[in-house]
Amino acid sequence: xxxxxxxxxxxxxxxxxxxxxxxxxxxxxxxxxxxxxxxxxxxxxxxxxxxxxxxxxxxxxxxxxxxxxxxxxxxxxxxxxxxxxxxxxxxx
Numbered sequence: 001x002x003x004x005x006x007x008x009x010x011x012x013x014x015x016x017x018x019x020x021x022x023x024x025x026x027x028x029x030x031x032x033x034x035x036x037x038x039x040x041x042x043x044x045x046x047x048x049x050x051x052x053x054x055x056x057x058x059x060x061x062x063x064x065x066x067x068x069x070x071x072x073x074x075x076x077x078x079x080x081x082x083x084x085x086x087x088x089x090x091x092x
Contacts, residue, residue: 068074
């Protein structure tokens with residue numbers, strides 16, 4: 001990296017900026033055609049929000065599971081086997 005000093009610094013420009021003459025003139029922005037930002041909330045997100053609002057969440061259970069996941073003790077072979085059996089029951 002080379003630093004040349006202040007001799008290569010650009011001088012002050014008008015409020016339009018140094019390249020405004022290259023834009024071909026200014027055009028007013030039409031806000032009538034603007035649709036604005038849009039978003040969709042998934043069904044899972046709505047269900048999660050409703051669970052939080054209703055107070056159905058068990059904070060003690062959530063805290064315990066988070067701690068087990070962080071410690072690496074949450075996923076046990078028994079839990080994996082039970083999950084696989086439920087998955088196969090749903091598929092078959």
